[in-house]
Amino acid sequence: MLKFALLGACPVQLSELAAALNQAVKALEGQIMLVTACTADALPAGLSDFDLVLLSGLEAPFFVLRKTGPDPAPAPDQEAVDRSIRTALAETAVSYRVLYGTAGERLAHAQQAVESLLPAASRPRQASLTGGLKKQxxxxxxxxxxxxxxxxxxxxxxxxxxxxxxxxxxxxxxxx
Structure with a gap:
């Protein structure tokens, strides 16, 4: 069974990504165990034993209202949570991949990362973001x-x- 963790500072974004990823790799049911965590305190024990650790980056469109108007920067508490997750991963020497981009791009990158760990025989046929088959x-x-x-x-x-x-x-x- 493939074990992977999906981590990030935004619980809403993380749950949406986890649901989409579960749906995308539905054919692999029984082969994948997905764990999510939104704070450093909630990180699962034994992350170094996981096959893949994914961290959702902070470029999602969260706005902090300032006197000059909306600023497209992550909320300060999200920055602190993200920093604490990264620190916890570094202290335990756990390697991880960071997912950036739109929701669809993050899903595609996460799906590619998961599929790269699967044996070639059990991988679903690769489809591009437009839905067509990729030519090798x-x-x-x-x-x-x-x-x-x-x-x-x-x-x-x-x-x-x-x-x-x-x-x-x-x-x-x-x-x-």
Missing amino acids: PWVWMCDKCSDPQCEHRLLTALLARRDSVASTPEQQSRLY
Whole structure:
């Protein structure tokens, strides 16, 4: 079973992201355990044993009213909570990924992070944010050694040597 934690300073945003993520990875039911926490005190014990720790960043549109008008900055209490969560993670030497962007972008990044930990056979087919299937880039394999970079390195080295030795087309044609 894959265990991951979703942490953040905004409980509303965190619960919405957790619900969307649960819905997005519904096909993996029984393989994933999701834990959420909105304060450093609520962090689950044994976070270092989790497969993935995600922290929701503070760029959500929360506004603090000031004398000059709305300022698109996180509320001071959210900054303090975020700082305390990051401090707790650093003190326990737990590595984590930070999710930024719109709600949809955060969900896509979280889903990619979860899917990257799954074995290839159990991963759902990758879909882009627009709903279409992502095309996997074609990888050239060397006929001799199956190294995808082998022929590329060879060709690049030959071209670099040719360009450094011969500067005119006549000199270049004599090399081959």
